[in-house]
Amino acid sequence: MADKLKFAFYWNASCGGCEVAVLDINEKILDVAAIADILLWPVAVDFKKHHIEVLPDKHIDVSFMNGGIRTSEQKEMAELLRRKSKTIVAFGACAYLGGIPSLANFHNREAIFQRAYIETPSTDNPGGVFPQVKTHVPEGEVELPLFFNHVYRLDQVIPVDYFLPGCPPTPAMVAAAVTAIADGNLPPAGTVFGGPSTVCDSCKRVKQEKKVKGFHRIHEIIPDPERCMLEQGIVCAGSATRDGCGTRCLNANMPCRGCFGPADGVADQGAKLLSTLSTVVDSNDLREIEKMIDQIVDPAGYLYRFGTASSLLKHKLASEEKSAHPATGRSQLEVAK
């Protein structure tokens, strides 16, 4: 079977959903097995790192890597697979944009450790023990990977050839990518699989005028399944998000959350969404505008849910700046009046 393709799958800082997404292609997985040998897939196959280390460079045809880079171990595996692979595919929102794990970029390592190992109600850690990179025990020295201060997208750590967006990528996209690879019919390097336009463009809901008198969180109302989510005052990321997903969330009467990242040519997905959200506010009364904008709680969470690592600002300041007066913009209003 010398002419079979060689695939590797690996996971970094991710939830495991992308692993399931590979299996979501159902019986087509048998076609994958027919065309390719899987040399590494920790979730399903029993090959280890040392099996990869002994391979010649560029031996693997395609490595599919999901997850962002949070630890030195993940960086090491990403670099190893880069050396051993002809092609690297960033699989899913975390590898492509940083994903949900990169929301942790609104905190630093110390704050995360403090929360995880001290403050959580279920934690009992009277000695205040934190994970250490090196620990001396009677048997010798044991090591843990370094927990970085920042969650990186995959292509901030190694060069990446293709990107499969989505949380997780849809079965159709996975099948299309595998088929393209099998047929040797690959697009130019750097291509993001998915549509060129926005989710709004593919969304079949009735769209009229984008003017709202207030915002609702999704648990507060039952949305009309036929009408544009945003026009109902529900924060929907469709206008700022790449299409190609088949509007699966909207078909299930849930707003788009933005997992496909920005459309082509957009520098910052969150900034685009911020622009849309604020300008649908239907008022020219400064005080009323202020009240409506106040209804958007946690803008960073909405705007950068899948892409904090890809945002222009990337990470919260190490030491938070203290405002002289609360961050509400109210002082502006007084100047204006």
Added chain:
Amino acid sequence: MSFEPKIIGFLCNWCAYTAADLAGISRLKYPDNIRIIRVMCTGRIEPSFVLKAFASGADGVLVAGCHPGGCHYQEGNYKAYKRTLLLKKLLPQFGIASERFRLEFIASSEGEKFARVVGEMVGQLKILGPLQTAAVRIAELDGLFGEAEGGTGGGR
């Protein structure tokens, strides 16, 4: 040497830019910390402009346009106002003090107000000190960025 903040000022062509012009013609004194970018309307200013200014090393960003009701294009300044409010909620989540970003309504006749606003802002920014840019912050975090900064593609 004392810290001299860098301010990026996005001024609308019809009101605030004219006011800045008037401040100059009237020989008003104000600090030279502001770098002015003229735009046709504050409604044209995308939030990413503001974020990019901060990410690229600006210590403060000023957006200034016409007074409510006075926009040359009817309601561009209201759009700017709406975006400003949400941006002012977002920036502190990134740890950036909201005073670093300011929206002002300055009519073309208010050269004096323009000079005063710039002066006030410079004063506030001197108290806050320099803003670390994303690149500096992240290099300090792990020393990982640098070679791969910006990534290899993906439409970004």
